[in-house]
Amino acid sequence: MNASEIRSRFLAFFEKNGHAIRPSSSLVPADDPTLLFTNAGMVQFKKVFLGMEEAPDGKRRATTSQKCVRAGGKHNDLEQVGHTARHHTFFEMLGNFSFGDYFKRDAIKFAWEFITEDLKIPREHLRVTVFHEDDEARQLWKDVADVPENRIYGLGAKDNFWQMADTGPCGPCTEIYVDLAKLAADWAFPADATGEWTNTEIEDYSLDAFVEGAEAGRFLEIWNLVFMQFDRQADGTLVPLPKPSVDTGAGLERIAAVMQGVTNNFHTDLFRPLIAKVEDVVGIGYPYRPGVGLGKAYAKDGQEIDPASFRVLADHARAVGFLLADGVFPSNEGRGYVLRRILRRAVRHAWLLGRREPTLVHVVEVLIDTMRDLYPELHVRRKHILETTRAEEDRFLTTIDAGMSRFEELAPAASTQGSTTMRGTLSGEDAFRLYDTFGFPIDLTDLMARERGYLVDIAGFERSLQAQRKQSQEDRKSRQITVSADDFADPTHWTHDQQHQAALGRFVGYET
Ligand code: ATP
Ligand code: MG
Ligand code: MG
Ligand code: MG
Numbered sequence: 001m002n003a004s005e006i007r008s009r010f011l012a013f014f015e016k017n018g019h020a021i022r023p024s025s026s027l028v029p030a031d032d033p034t035l036l037f038t039n040a041g042m043v044q045f046k047k048v049f050l051g052m053e054e055a056p057d058g059k060r061r062a063t064t065s066q067k068c069v070r071a072g073g074k075h076n077d078l079e080q081v082g083h084t085a086r087h088h089t090f091f092e093m094l095g096n097f098s099f100g101d102y103f104k105r106d107a108i109k110f111a112w113e114f115i116t117e118d119l120k121i122p123r124e125h126l127r128v129t130v131f132h133e134d135d136e137a138r139q140l141w142k143d144v145a146d147v148p149e150n151r152i153y154g155l156g157a158k159d160n161f162w163q164m165a166d167t168g169p170c171g172p173c174t175e176i177y178v179d180l181a182k183l184a185a186d187w188a189f190p191a192d193a194t195g196e197w198t199n200t201e202i203e204d205y206s207l208d209a210f211v212e213g214a215e216a217g218r219f220l221e222i223w224n225l226v227f228m229q230f231d232r233q234a235d236g237t238l239v240p241l242p243k244p245s246v247d248t249g250a251g252l253e254r255i256a257a258v259m260q261g262v263t264n265n266f267h268t269d270l271f272r273p274l275i276a277k278v279e280d281v282v283g284i285g286y287p288y289r290p291g292v293g294l295g296k297a298y299a300k301d302g303q304e305i306d307p308a309s310f311r312v313l314a315d316h317a318r319a320v321g322f323l324l325a326d327g328v329f330p331s332n333e334g335r336g337y338v339l340r341r342i343l344r345r346a347v348r349h350a351w352l353l354g355r356r357e358p359t360l361v362h363v364v365e366v367l368i369d370t371m372r373d374l375y376p377e378l379h380v381r382r383k384h385i386l387e388t389t390r391a392e393e394d395r396f397l398t399t400i401d402a403g404m405s406r407f408e409e410l411a412p413a414a415s416t417q418g419s420t421t422m423r424g425t426l427s428g429e430d431a432f433r434l435y436d437t438f439g440f441p442i443d444l445t446d447l448m449a450r451e452r453g454y455l456v457d458i459a460g461f462e463r464s465l466q467a468q469r470k471q472s473q474e475d476r477k478s479r480q481i482t483v484s485a486d487d488f489a490d491p492t493h494w495t496h497d498q499q500h501q502a503a504l505g506r507f508v509g510y511e512t
Helices: 003-016 041-049 104-118 135-145 180-187 207-216 252-259 272-282 308-325 334-352 360-371 376-380 382-410 428-438 442-451 458-479 496-503
Strands: 061-069 090-098 126-131 152-155 161-163 168-179 219-232 238-251 424-426 454-456
Touching: 003 061, 003 090, 003 104, 003 252, 041 061, 041 090, 041 238, 061 308, 090 104, 090 252, 090 308, 104 135, 104 168, 104 219, 104 238, 126 135, 135 152, 135 168, 161 219, 168 180, 168 238, 207 219, 219 252, 238 252, 272 308, 272 360, 308 334, 308 360, 308 376, 308 382, 334 360, 334 382, 334 442, 360 376, 360 382, 376 382, 382 428, 428 442, 428 458, 442 454, 442 458
Parallel strands: 126 152, 424 454
Antiparallel strands: 061 090, 090 238, 126 168, 161 168, 168 219, 219 238
């Protein structure tokens, strides 16, 4: 079952059950400066949940497929991308919402029915977690879904208690997991597992085995059902909400992996055309073959290379395309800087694959072509997206070679492989010079250093950065310049010329 079918089935299922289908909101949250990016389906309904706004059209049930980015702020999965089978910077979260309408029983009933009857995932291959104090949810899983006691796990607040902020709406959540080991055996998945969990004792239902298996990727979290049940007071007490609500989120890419019989999201139809484009552009094959599995990849000179670079490029093309479509523009601060960091990581991965020319732009083009029907903003902004991506790639490519050589000097690769001891520390000044002269974002330097067994003096880097910021502020004041490159307004409001200048990296944006 391809991803579009899953998406439409989900929305249709909830529509049939009285939910209004709502469009995804922008990745840039509407008037919410506390949040970097929309990172969950509930974001656009935050004020409704808080009781500050009426439910849209007075309808108390809604369903969406929401564009999400988790690459900064509270939820930051950037480091995981390419290295786990289930994390992306950009992903689509399927959700259903009850604004003071139904509560735990129906939320559980709907989710279970969709997964086991509509998608037909065998119920015996599912596990659920509940907040350990939420006896009501535990009982409902048994009553409504017939889940055996030994497949229900009680977890603590860190995993299964949700809150919007230190005060305000909060409540327990319950999550649904798929046992990929069992499903793979049952559905004869292609042998593309990373392998770790295949050794896990298959009939061990203990909590320890579950937690370990979840870490290893055998148990895949697909859906989180949040029960907004309390209003937390400043003194910490929990006052029951008069009209409790439901907010759920299920990862489309993860469900697609399950439904397509692969154990890695990057091997689904959502990513295959993107990875194929990377292969095409870099002229190296991604070593995955359905039914065979993941092998080793080699550069043109015969050196072994990490296939994660292909996955990172495919992932980052999506984040870059969608962020640009929603008006985020590469800059040195805030949202724009997150975008720039993602772009530069992509350039580095293409560089690792041997490319010295813009690469991501070609992958972004495939993204636009494959998703434009669902997300017309990609099509509307096509030219802007491609020009900006190319300009950013070009810009970093002018310094990456020199920067990489400088990095080589600072953190030479170990002569013997596999050493895990820390081999030294890069000074804050050196890290700052890599940033200032060669455009290496600090997280990129830090990542590269750690790969080689070096630490980076981040605090020292911050000091150098602050000193430079202060200096340039003073310079700016003395020159009375009112334009800055800060995170800024939505380029939809720009004139054509401004958009064009921006794409070429000349127009740096308004001060406010
Ligand atoms: P994980 O523990 O795997 O990091 P999470 O508990 O952080 O996931 P939630 O905040 O519960 O995720 O989000 C709801 C759902 O969104 C998850 O169950 C998952 O299906 C999906 N999801 C979350 N983060 C990502 C991501 N980075 N990439 C793809 N899907 C994601
Ligand atoms: Mg997470
Ligand atoms: Mg989780
Ligand atoms: Mg979760």
